[in-house]
């Protein structure tokens with residue numbers, strides 16, 4: 001059985017992370033780039049989330065429940081995408097989406113699994129340290145684990161942790177930024 005809590009790094013199959021995928025200077029630059037991007041409050045069923053997002057490549061419209069073509073990734077993101085692909089063992093061109101998020105103080109993200117049209121999920125954390133909470137239903141309760149998301153670190157969700165587990169991030173007292181890269185599952189890739 002997997003035991004996890006705030007003080008222990010998750011050991012859920014399919015989860016991998018690594019520190020210092022970007023330098024302190026790059027982090028500062030990326031945060032400024034994200035802040036200068038066309039961020040909008042996350043919308044879901046008429047509800048405005050506290051986190052601000054911008055999607056490139058493709059975007060998932062949660063209100064319409066469908067994937068749409070978005071503006072191409074800006075040039076400044078491409079080297080970061082390539083680094084994320086190398087970390088996760090992916091082909092850079094298979095990364096069809098970059099999602100920029102700014103979590104202002106008091107913002108987090110509730111329990112969810114990413115949309116099933118996506119395959120691999122690779123995230124870079126900037127700013128305030130956070131904890132990625134993980135849970136999986138087991139009978140009437142949940143099996144739980146957690147992983148620290150240090151600033152400038154990268155994580156990859158694939159396989160079991162991606163498909164069987166939900167994840168969430170607790171509201172933070174200070175701002176955090178993230179860049180999430182995603183590939184599409186084969187059937188969606190053929191349809192696109």
Ligand SMILES: O=C(O)CCC(=O)C(=O)O
Nearest residue numbers: 099101109114123178180
């Ligand atoms: O901010 C993060 O690192 C996670 C974002 C996330 O889980 C999502 O957008 O699906």
Ligand SMILES: [Fe+2]
Nearest residue numbers: 112113114167
């Ligand atoms: Fe997610």
